Amino acid sequence: MDEIVKQALAKWPNVPSCTGWLMLDRRGNWRMRDEAAQASGSPGTPIRHDALLGFINRNYAADEHGQWFFQNGPQRVYVELGYTPWVVRFAANTDAEHDALALKDQAGDSFDPAAVLIDEEGGILFADHSTPPKVAVLHDHDLDVFSDHAVLADDAMSGEFRWNDGVVLPLQAVRRAEVAARFGFVASPAAKAV
Structure with a gap:
């Protein structure tokens, strides 16, 4: 402050x-x-x-x-x-040697995802490592970048997201109406x- x-x-x-x-x-x-x-x-x-x-x-x-x-x-x-409470966008990770991703929130701060969720409307959310976890929705202009690093199952509500350094985060289904209470x-x- x-x-x-x-x-x-x-x-x-x-x-x-x-x-x-x-x-x-x-x-x-x-x-x-x-x-x-x-x-x-x-x-x-x-x-x-x-x-x-x-x-x-x-x-x-x-x-x-x-x-x-x-x-x-x-x-x-x-x-x-x-x-x-947070909206994130993908940005180039300038600290990485090759094709790494970075997430930045609306304030320009780094956001390190620990979990990836997908709602019934196709909204992508990331939760971080903090306690309690912060949750951020992915800006819809970045859905193509997300798709390049994700594999969706046939149900379109599960799968995996390939993050940096070989980290794979499973996609978890969430109902949009439950996001506020959950987080x-x-x-x-x-x-x-x-």
Whole structure:
């Protein structure tokens, strides 16, 4: 968390939180949701300002209930999630000698997968090694790269994913409706009392 945010929290500790105004969409875009967007259920306007995106990413965390938020100075802004709290993309692994993969989340940080899941809609999710594990959905523009490194069984819900250094991760089936409960996050804090 940024030092300026810590100072604001100390100075104004009782600022009410807000919900519904910020969304992380299915492709890892941060979106502002004004009252019209909230009323219509639309995802809102993408945030394009690099400094603001960096500020959001550095001050993004979860509370004890699994509700993700952006700490905007003294105010906690709860985030609507398009799917998972993290969205990952494949990137070239510049540390590797040959054809290695890397995953980067929407903040540009490395994501080291320990498990690969596939939902009934064909969404690919990665869980990491942390406890509890973080879960990230793969950006849909990277499904071709995933397919180049995966072998799907005839049921299209199992198989294996060939990761780096000969590591093979089995594909596990998961129902999309069960992902939030399984990984302990709240997709819509606005729908839950905060």
